[in-house]
Amino acid sequence: MTPKRRLRPSELLAVLTLTALLVLSLLPFVMMLLLSLKTNADIFTRFWGLPQPARWDFYTQAATALQGYLLNTLIVTVVVVPGVLWLSSLSGYALARLTFRGRDTVFALILALLVVPGILTLIPTYALVQNFGLLNTRWALILPYLAGGQVLGVVLCRTFFASLPDELFEAMRLDGAGDVQIYRHLALPLSLPTLATIAIMSTLGIYNDYIWPLVTISDSSLQTFTVGVTRFAGEFNLDYGPTLAGYVIGSLPLIALFAVGMRAFVQGVTSGALKA
Amino acid sequence: MSRRRTSLIVIALMLAPTLSLLAVFNYYPALLGLSRAFTRWETGEDPQWIGIGNFVAMWHDEFLRLSLRNLLILLVASVLKTLTMPLLVAELLMSLRSPRWQYILRTAFILPMVVPGMVTMLLWSFIYDGSVGLLNQALELFGLGALARSWLGESATALWAIIGIGFPWAGGLALLIYLAGLNQISSDVWDSCQVDGVTGLRRVWYVDLPLLLPQVRLLVILTLIGTLQDFGSILILTGGGPGLATHVPALHMYFQAFRFGHLGYAAAIGLTLFVAIFVLSVLNLLWGRRLEKPL
Numbered sequence: 001m002t003p004k005r006r007l008r009p010s011e012l013l014a015v016l017t018l019t020a021l022l023v024l025s026l027l028p029f030v031m032m033l034l035l036s037l038k039t040n041a042d043i044f045t046r047f048w049g050l051p052q053p054a055r056w057d058f059y060t061q062a063a064t065a066l067q068g069y070l071l072n073t074l075i076v077t078v079v080v081v082p083g084v085l086w087l088s089s090l091s092g093y094a095l096a097r098l099t100f101r102g103r104d105t106v107f108a109l110i111l112a113l114l115v116v117p118g119i120l121t122l123i124p125t126y127a128l129v130q131n132f133g134l135l136n137t138r139w140a141l142i143l144p145y146l147a148g149g150q151v152l153g154v155v156l157c158r159t160f161f162a163s164l165p166d167e168l169f170e171a172m173r174l175d176g177a178g179d180v181q182i183y184r185h186l187a188l189p190l191s192l193p194t195l196a197t198i199a200i201m202s203t204l205g206i207y208n209d210y211i212w213p214l215v216t217i218s219d220s221s222l223q224t225f226t227v228g229v230t231r232f233a234g235e236f237n238l239d240y241g242p243t244l245a246g247y248v249i250g251s252l253p254l255i256a257l258f259a260v261g262m263r264a265f266v267q268g269v270t271s272g273a274l275k276a
Numbered sequence: 277m278s279r280r281r282t283s284l285i286v287i288a289l290m291l292a293p294t295l296s297l298l299a300v301f302n303y304y305p306a307l308l309g310l311s312r313a314f315t316r317w318e319t320g321e322d323p324q325w326i327g328i329g330n331f332v333a334m335w336h337d338e339f340l341r342l343s344l345r346n347l348l349i350l351l352v353a354s355v356l357k358t359l360t361m362p363l364l365v366a367e368l369l370m371s372l373r374s375p376r377w378q379y380i381l382r383t384a385f386i387l388p389m390v391v392p393g394m395v396t397m398l399l400w401s402f403i404y405d406g407s408v409g410l411l412n413q414a415l416e417l418f419g420l421g422a423l424a425r426s427w428l429g430e431s432a433t434a435l436w437a438i439i440g441i442g443f444p445w446a447g448g449l450a451l452l453i454y455l456a457g458l459n460q461i462s463s464d465v466w467d468s469c470q471v472d473g474v475t476g477l478r479r480v481w482y483v484d485l486p487l488l489l490p491q492v493r494l495l496v497i498l499t500l501i502g503t504l505q506d507f508g509s510i511l512i513l514t515g516g517g518p519g520l521a522t523h524v525p526a527l528h529m530y531f532q533a534f535r536f537g538h539l540g541y542a543a544a545i546g547l548t549l550f551v552a553i554f555v556l557s558v559l560n561l562l563w564g565r566r567l568e569k570p571l
Binding site for chain 2: 010011014015017018021022024025026027028029031032043044047048087088090091093094095098099100106110113115116117118119120121122123124125126127128143144146147148150151154179180207208210211215225226229230233240244247250251254255258
């Protein structure tokens, strides 16, 4: 037990400032939850009051309108993220633990892609996908995401595999293991935290991307959540309740993702950031 | 050498999927972006080489000039936001003596990161709504109802409303990076500050900030790159309007390409923004080099 002690004035000031800032930061989200249960009439007359009665059916309405978009995002994510993990870990392993001529050049070329911004490649990639006849298909999303997600993926995997002690690999080699076995049974299991970071970052990137699906997908039955939700707001004729309920529903997948992987994400972001 | 060499075929097989995907969807578009900027290229037509024609046209583009002014304001504002509030919160969190409260408050501050970016944008568009927006309601609550307006709908306020998004700009990635940086500062440093009577703001200014320079450098460049490229949120919130009040170059590029079909001209704007990002990144790197030189 720590002895009870009084807050010093400076500490009290810190706590008060933090609390005030926290209230301001979270207020929009609290109001989103509160107003999502209210009818327009209830909002117009008693904006700050509790919902009377709480319209939970707004959530069913919103879920019905959004489920197609959410499913599309899910399909793309489920195809892309495992692919990114698999391919980046294979390449990362080859670039970190195997010796061959031109290895450093290949890695430098991949690193160089980190500084190529999306703004430069948006229009050419669009023209490319158009030439392939892939506009308005899921491939228009899957292939570029699979390629783009690997840039950071390969860099993180290679850095991680290179940091592992040589003795581990030597020991397995002496036991007669080949590269495929070493990759499967040594490198891959050890890299799970790195892979989790890559998985979260790729999922976030796909979930939050707006411009690419906006320009490549015109059929709303293939459209992803982030574009879909902007159209969905118009469907309820300015009924704020169901619209805000939809925003809450659309946030749930990422909340679930963070609930599982927050620790990995925070570690990945902060440690990766310091190396940059 | 005891190390057994892996056969080249295995290596090629491991790298082939990655490299072929990157070649098609990353390297090729990047090179195309460089070369097509020098062509007259309209949707559905073949590109024709016109040298620096697009860049000359950009120089005379009145819309682009106006959008540049908005971009500069946004860049300054975004850097100021990153350098102030998250740092203040990080310092205040570090000053708390209870690790448990530190953890709880830290988690609460980064909670908004969990909300999808688009939802946050749409939510802010609701906050600024002219009829029942949260901001107008709050003003009314404090008897300032006369100030209520459609914040994104009037040219006088639209750009400032966009800057205001995320107020009080306290959490997010910047907070995480500052906290990571402050945690790296050895407790000996702060102990000796305490002994020498260097406390509060003086310690933050003379001790913490110099030690946090790598983090500051990283955040400044990330913010600049992000702001230069971002047009999705403006497209959603105002479409660049009213008039040209919130128009920015990246949005101009988007409209030129996807509304008017001037792909070549848009590619030239894209290339210019890339060059700007590249120059800023190099300057940032040089700043880092200079700091690392021994005194």
